[in-house]
Amino acid sequence: MSGETFDVLIIGGGIVGAACALEAVRSGLKVCVCEKGVIGAGATAAGMGHLVVMDDSEAQFALTSRSLQLWRDLADSLPVSAEYQVSGTLWVGADDEEMAEVGRKRSFYESRNVRVEVLDPRQLSEAEPHLRSGLAGGLLVPDDAVVYSPVVAKFLIDRANDAGAVLREGVTVSAIHPHGALFVDGTTVSAGVVVNATGSWSPGLTPGIPVQRRKGHLAITDRYPGFVNHQLIELGYLKNAHAVTSDSVAFNVQPRQTGQVLIGSSRQFGVDDPAIEAPMLKWMLERAVEYMPDLTGLKIIRTWTGFRAATPDSLPLIGPVEVEDGRLWLATGHEGLGITTSLGTAELLVDQILGRQSQIPTAPYFPDRSLREDIHHG
Amino acid sequence: MAERLMGDSVESDICIIGAGPAGLSAAVAALERASSVTVVDENVHPGGQIWRHDQIKGENPELRVLMNRLPRERVNLISSATVIAAPAKGRLIAETPHGATPISYQRLILATGARERFLPFPGWTLQNVTGVGGLQALVKGGLKIADQRIVIAGSGPLLLAVAAYLKQVGARVVLIAEQAPRRRLIRFGLSLFSNPARLGQALTLKRQLSGIPYLTDCYPVAADGEDKVRRVILQQGAKIWQVECDYFACSFHLLPNLELASLLNCGIEAGRVVVDNSQRTSEPDIYSAGEATGVGGLELSILEGRIAGYMASGNLPGAARLFRRRDRARRFARLLDQTFASTAVLRELPSDQTIVCRCEDVALGSLREHRSWKAAKLQSRCGMGPCQGRICGPAVEMLLGWQPDSVRPPALAARLDTLLLTAELAEGQNTQEWSKE
Amino acid sequence: MAEKVTILIDGTVHEVECGTTVAAAVLNAGRSLFRRSVTGAGRGPLCGMGICYECRVEIDGVLHSRSCLVPCRSGMEVRTDG
Numbered sequence: 001m002s003g004e005t006f007d008v009l010i011i012g013g014g015i016v017g018a019a020c021a022l023e024a025v026r027s028g029l030k031v032c033v034c035e036k037g038v039i040g041a042g043a044t045a046a047g048m049g050h051l052v053v054m055d056d057s058e059a060q061f062a063l064t065s066r067s068l069q070l071w072r073d074l075a076d077s078l079p080v081s082a083e084y085q086v087s088g089t090l091w092v093g094a095d096d097e098e099m100a101e102v103g104r105k106r107s108f109y110e111s112r113n114v115r116v117e118v119l120d121p122r123q124l125s126e127a128e129p130h131l132r133s134g135l136a137g138g139l140l141v142p143d144d145a146v147v148y149s150p151v152v153a154k155f156l157i158d159r160a161n162d163a164g165a166v167l168r169e170g171v172t173v174s175a176i177h178p179h180g181a182l183f184v185d186g187t188t189v190s191a192g193v194v195v196n197a198t199g200s201w202s203p204g205l206t207p208g209i210p211v212q213r214r215k216g217h218l219a220i221t222d223r224y225p226g227f228v229n230h231q232l233i234e235l236g237y238l239k240n241a242h243a244v245t246s247d248s249v250a251f252n253v254q255p256r257q258t259g260q261v262l263i264g265s266s267r268q269f270g271v272d273d274p275a276i277e278a279p280m281l282k283w284m285l286e287r288a289v290e291y292m293p294d295l296t297g298l299k300i301i302r303t304w305t306g307f308r309a310a311t312p313d314s315l316p317l318i319g320p321v322e323v324e325d326g327r328l329w330l331a332t333g334h335e336g337l338g339i340t341t342s343l344g345t346a347e348l349l350v351d352q353i354l355g356r357q358s359q360i361p362t363a364p365y366f367p368d369r370s371l372r373e374d375i376h377h378g
Numbered sequence: 379m380a381e382r383l384m385g386d387s388v389e390s391d392i393c394i395i396g397a398g399p400a401g402l403s404a405a406v407a408a409l410e411r412a413s414s415v416t417v418v419d420e421n422v423h424p425g426g427q428i429w430r431h432d433q434i435k436g437e438n439p440e441l442r443v444l445m446n447r448l449p450r451e452r453v454n455l456i457s458s459a460t461v462i463a464a465p466a467k468g469r470l471i472a473e474t475p476h477g478a479t480p481i482s483y484q485r486l487i488l489a490t491g492a493r494e495r496f497l498p499f500p501g502w503t504l505q506n507v508t509g510v511g512g513l514q515a516l517v518k519g520g521l522k523i524a525d526q527r528i529v530i531a532g533s534g535p536l537l538l539a540v541a542a543y544l545k546q547v548g549a550r551v552v553l554i555a556e557q558a559p560r561r562r563l564i565r566f567g568l569s570l571f572s573n574p575a576r577l578g579q580a581l582t583l584k585r586q587l588s589g590i591p592y593l594t595d596c597y598p599v600a601a602d603g604e605d606k607v608r609r610v611i612l613q614q615g616a617k618i619w620q621v622e623c624d625y626f627a628c629s630f631h632l633l634p635n636l637e638l639a640s641l642l643n644c645g646i647e648a649g650r651v652v653v654d655n656s657q658r659t660s661e662p663d664i665y666s667a668g669e670a671t672g673v674g675g676l677e678l679s680i681l682e683g684r685i686a687g688y689m690a691s692g693n694l695p696g697a698a699r700l701f702r703r704r705d706r707a708r709r710f711a712r713l714l715d716q717t718f719a720s721t722a723v724l725r726e727l728p729s730d731q732t733i734v735c736r737c738e739d740v741a742l743g744s745l746r747e748h749r750s751w752k753a754a755k756l757q758s759r760c761g762m763g764p765c766q767g768r769i770c771g772p773a774v775e776m777l778l779g780w781q782p783d784s785v786r787p788p789a790l791a792a793r794l795d796t797l798l799l800t801a802e803l804a805e806g807q808n809t810q811e812w813s814k815e
Numbered sequence: 816m817a818e819k820v821t822i823l824i825d826g827t828v829h830e831v832e833c834g835t836t837v838a839a840a841v842l843n844a845g846r847s848l849f850r851r852s853v854t855g856a857g858r859g860p861l862c863g864m865g866i867c868y869e870c871r872v873e874i875d876g877v878l879h880s881r882s883c884l885v886p887c888r889s890g891m892e893v894r895t896d897g
Contacts, residue, residue, distance in 0.1 A: 279801070282798055299791040515862075737868060769866065
């Protein structure tokens with residue numbers, strides 16, 4: 001292996017690295033992917049696997065909606081164990097203020113040809129009988145979906161592998177440079193393009209990039225088929241999620257195809273310890289119970305944490321960065337949208353490598369766009 | 379005895395987990411000096427597995443003797459309670475039918491016992507294929523077994539004890555198939571001559587089992603039937619034949635229950651809780667006794683329980699008096715492990731289509747393609763169901779050589795509100811106490 | 816003779832001896848299928864002691880109850896997947 005040369009070397013076997021590998025090899029490039037542990041076992045496994053069209057910014061909408069299209073194209077070839085399910089997202093409004101947000105979202109989506117449906121309180125409770133009464137309504141985005149991400153990551157890697165990509169699993173990179181990588185076992189791999197797709201670990205390999213670890217807690221129940229029908233997210237989420245300087249939780253509950261209920265979500269900066277933190281878990285579960293009182297009697301079979309790779313403007317870093325002796329490529333900083341945007345990211349990255357025209361503008365995701373280096377202190 | 383099921387909090391100086399022989403012996407010993415103890419047990423009735431309450435025979439006589447020696451007003455027995463988390467030092471959370479119960483303690487004795495080891499073979503998921511102790515537990519719980527044809531297979535002395543029991547309550551035990559080689563069993567049998575009491579027990583058992591074939595070097599190749607098991611295919615050497623039955627009871631010796639010790643960060647080696655001469659674990663103020671420290675049978679469990687009870691109550695001379703007897707009994711335990719260790723041929727029983735993880739229906743073939751337990755779990759969900767790998771974990775370890783993971787709370791599926799209470803009690807504590815990754 | 820309690824198993828009335836576990840009562844009622852596995856296979860009790868979760872049934876509306884650990888109580892409603 002030592003000394004072998006590739007067109008593209010991708011560091012990181014999460015869903016983003018896996019998608020990039022497949023897209024690159026399909027575009028005729030000679031590809032190597034390296035994963036220090038197990039494919040799809042980082043944030044890919046920790047996250048919810050919610051495929052969602054977002055409206056925080058034009059750029060976020062462009063990337064998420066293009067990605068959803070790519071997911072729909074991929075869906076038929078996914079294995080059953082990928083659990084691709086178009087369950088839709090139901091944004092839940094608790095009060096008039098949040099219903100105003102429902103109205104704003106509705107016109108945003110409708111004007112961009114995304115199907116939506118506004119639900120009144122009665123329709124909301126019919127759609128989700130276990131929500132508490134007294135909620136103001138909701139916005140249903142029926143074409144959003146849910147997927148079991150680790151299986152997808154493995155599927156993409158296997159496909160890339162079949163198409164000729166080389167996979168190095170269980171090897172840790174100690175350093176990367178514009179023309180290759182050095183591994184802790186002393187071996188090296190050379191490549192024309194080196195891509196850092198290591199998510200929350202990416203600043204370790206490429207110091208100075210504006211990516212921070214944002215910790216999340218999750219819990220999953222035993223199987224209760226039909227308990228939840230859509231991915232449910234409170235609209236207060238937006239207020240909370242934007243509070244980048246403080247910890248937050250949100251009611252964010254997902255129906256798994258298995259009948260399990262996945263309960264999120266929490267966000268924390270400045271924590272590197274993956275241990276479950278009682279106050280955060282408690283706060284998150286209490287928030288979930290506030291919206292869905294019947295959750296209290298369900299059996300939780302597991303709790304865990306994961307780290308998102310967050311950027312100051314909530315957009316990923318896709319493209320080259322100039323370093324001392326050349327250019328390094330980034331595909332990181334996807335925060336909570338890495339599963340959704342993995343496919344779009346791969347397309348944008350390979351388009352840039354090959355100088356192809358992209359389906360959507362690429363500039364908003366350039367790593368050298370104007371970003372405050374670090375807006376979070378402490 | 380103050381029986382309590384309510385979900386209010388319990389404070390105790392000495393807390394014992396498990397009301398089997400080790401746990402109850404620990405309670406009796408501790409109460410010579412301590413003013414009170416708390417005993418937490420998962421079952422409705424105390425007694426553990428071996429002295430499980432019997433719908434036919436009532437309370438076990440040995441259990442009755444021990445219970446009569448317990449000053450009941452000083453024992454706080456929390457029944458039907460499953461310990462699911464240790465939110466902070468000196469704190470446990472148990473889930474009961476009436477809610478979550480926080481328990482605080484100064485000293486803890488883990489007497490969590492053992493469970494049967496199950497190994498997959500084609501048809502082991504059919505209905506009426508049970509554990510050996512499992513079938514006995516069902517019968518003790520009221521299952522009518524009279525005139526039912528039963529094949530018993532696997533490994534360990536439990537096969538004989540359960541066969542004798544089932545015969546006594548009217549079942550038709552067709553045969554007993556022990557996988558261990560005959561030469562190992564002869565060596566084991568000879569060793570009994572050094573212990574007249576055990577020899578006596580063995581001879582009694584032999585008399586009780588007269589007329590039931592006991593085959594060694596014999597193991598199940600498959601169980602067969604539509605939904606329920608109808609017949610078992612057995613192999614002994616080159617001979618393969620089938621036996622009709624109504625129930626097929628099969629397990630391969632016993633495994634210590636380690637989840638709680640693991641949750642409490644107690645050292646574990648070779649599948650046993652590590653204890654010193656005084657039954658102390660690697661964690662301060664936590665003792666362990668009985669099968670959790672290595673499967674060794676009733677006598678060893680009682681001795682270890684007594685030592686742990688004496689130690690936890692500060693009665694060092696009481697404990698020291700028992701060390702030699704305990705050490706002798708422990709040698710017997712090691713002999714048990716050697717005698718009934720699974721032979722390599724058992725690894726060949728499952729086909730690629732045989733289910734290994736019964737919670738998530740994961741077949742062996744879909745595990746083989748992965749490099750590690752972690753990858754296999756992520757991709758196939760093996761071990762991710764409600765039993766949390768308790769059944770498939772030991773099988774996977776034997777079949778594929780993968781070691782089990784550490785235990786994270788909840789140690790067993792727990793109600794969301796139990797988890798909320800756990801988190802509340804853990805607040806302000808070092809997060810490491812709640813969960814080490 | 817032991818006292819009896821009356822329970823409902825899948826809507827049918829059964830008289831069982833007091834102290835009988837739900838698992839034993841279901842088997843005594845002639846049912847060996849307790850739950851359907853995730854791929855639809857019928858399963859019944861394996862370990863008899865609360866470890867394996869194979870004997871899960873619905874008891875008084877509570878899903879996933881380990882029937883081997885629960886004694887029958889008068890008026891109890893038990894639902895299997897059978």
